[in-house]
Every structure is written in structure tokens, then in C-alpha cells.
């Protein structure tokens with residue numbers, strides 16, 4: 001069995017891989033493998049969407065193939081393209097008695113193909129987690145391409161033929177919900193909404209990543225981050241910021257998170273001047 005055998009098994013193995021999953025996350029991770037359905041994970045920045053895909057790969061001894069999405073990503077970068085430079089060299093090097101159709105057949109072969117993440121994931125024989133990261137940043141055309149590939153896990157390359165997956169990758173798509181994804185894409189996927197963890201889980205995450213930090217300081221830190229998230233900030237602190245903050249406090253050998261310590265290190269957690277001012281005001285710090 002490549003993926004997880006039950007939700008409890010998922011929670012266990014993700015935990016061993018350093019990812020502390022809540023019940024909903026463990027269940028969905030299990031189902032993604034058991035039902036062979038792509039998993040769409042949506043939520044604010046820094047709550048562990050990307051890390052979940054990486055942790056599934058670690059937990060299942062699978063290789064992670066990552067397609068990072070961005071505006072302007074196209075098929076050539078996502079799926080495959082021909083290595084024009086190499087083809088050109090090959091054509092120039094062809095001896096005079098080679099016919100055009102021979103040359104053509106020679107330059108449209110495996111040797112001249114540049115495989116990109118989607119094709120790479122489909123062609124792998126070994127367990128693979130395909131991470132399509134920040135899918136909301138691409139254009140609708142790429143979403144169409146994804147939809148096609150996630151429906152039948154095959155790709156047709158006109159010059160080479162159809163490549164079908166020997167073994168389906170476990171697909172994780174992440175989104176910050178900066179735009180609505182198409183209904184068609186959502187229908188293909190299992191859906192998981194990830195949000196900031198509760199205080200107990202966040203403390204556990206922080207102390208597992210920064211084990212030398214005093215437990216009481218970790219709890220104070222998580223409580224303060226919780227208060228900051230309640231303010232209306234431009235950018236609420238995420239788990240990543242909590243972890244950075246923990247590392248900062250440890251490096252500065254701060255033994256208790258009092259007002260002075262918070263004021264001194266707030267720049268690690270809040271990255272906008274206006275957020276900083278607001279926090280100082282609302283938490284009544286002496287900024």
C-alpha cells in the first residue's frame with residue numbers, strides 16, 4: 001500500500017514526517033490516496049498547505065514533483081516543450097544525404113523532449129506526489145490543461161503519441177483563493193480548507209520545530225500571535241511567522257515574552273508599518 005491505510009495512519013505517519021495534522025486534514029489526506037482523487041487545499045498564506053504535500057511525500061516515501069504556478073505559466077513550462085536549440089544543431093549536423101522526413105523523425109524523439117513537472121509526474125513508475133502549488137495564480141488556460149490531465153492522467157504529444165500514467169500520482173493543489181477556481185476543477189477534487197491551528201496545535205508545531213524554546217515562552221508566543229490575528233491587519237501572522245518568532249526569541253535568549261520583548265521583536269511577526277503601529281496601539285505596547 002503506497003498511501004495511507006486509514007485516517008489514523010495518516011495522522012501518525014504525517015506526524016512522524018514532522019507535520020501535525022488535525023482530524024480533518026488526516027482524513028482528507030487518507031481519502032486522497034484511497035480514492036485516487038486530487039486534493040485541493042485552500043486557505044490563507046502560511047497555514048501549511050504546501051508543507052502538507054511535502055509531508056505526504058515524506059511520509060509515503062514518494063518523490064515530490066512540484067509545479068509552481070505563476071501568472072504567465074504556459075504549457076511549455078508546465079507540460080513539455082521541444083529543445084529547439086538541440087534540434088537545430090542536430091539538423092545542421094545532418095549529413096547531406098539524409099532526407100527531410102528522416103531528419104524530422106530524428107529530431108522529434110525522446111532525446112529532444114524537455115519534460116516539465118506535469119509530464120514528469122505522469123511518466124514516473126515510482127510513487128509520486130504532484131504538488132501544483134498556488135494554482136490560483138495561473139490563467140484559466142492552465143486550469144483547463146490541469147483539468148484535462150487530472151481527468152485521464154494522460155498526455156498526447158502529437159509527434160510521439162499518447163503517454164498514459166502507469167501509476168497515478170497523488171495530486172495536491174494549493175490555493176490562497178486569490179480568485180475563484182472553476183467549478184469543473186473543484187468537482188474533480190477533494191476539498192480541504194486549512195486555517196490557523198488552535199493554540200494547542202500551534203504550540204506543538206512551534207515546539208517541535210524549535211525544541212529548545214522554553215515551553216512557557218512558546219505558549220505566550222502562540223497566545224500573542226492569536227491576539228494579533230484578531231486585529232484587522234493587512235497581513236495576519238501565519239504559522240511560519242510564529243516559528244520565526246520562536247527562533248528569534250531563542251537566539252536573543254529571551255526567557256519571558258513580556259511587553260518589552262514583544263515590542264523589540266515585533267518586526268519578525270508583522271511586515272507592514274501600519275500593522276506594526278496598530279499592534280503597538282492595541283496591545284498597549286511601549287513601541
Ligand SMILES: Nc1ncnc2c1ncn2[C@@H]1O[C@H](COP(=O)(O)OP(=O)(O)O)[C@@H](O)[C@H]1O
Nearest residue numbers: 018019020045046047048049050051205239240
Ligand atoms: N501542521 C503543521 N505541522 C508542522 N509544521 C507546519 C504545519 N503547518 C505549517 N507548518 C509550518 O509552517 C510553515 C509554512 O507553511 P507552508 O506550507 O509554507 O504554508 P502555505 O503553503 O499554506 O502558505 C511550514 O514551513 C512549516 O514549517
Ligand SMILES: [Mg+2]
Nearest residue numbers: 049050051174
Ligand atoms: Mg505555499
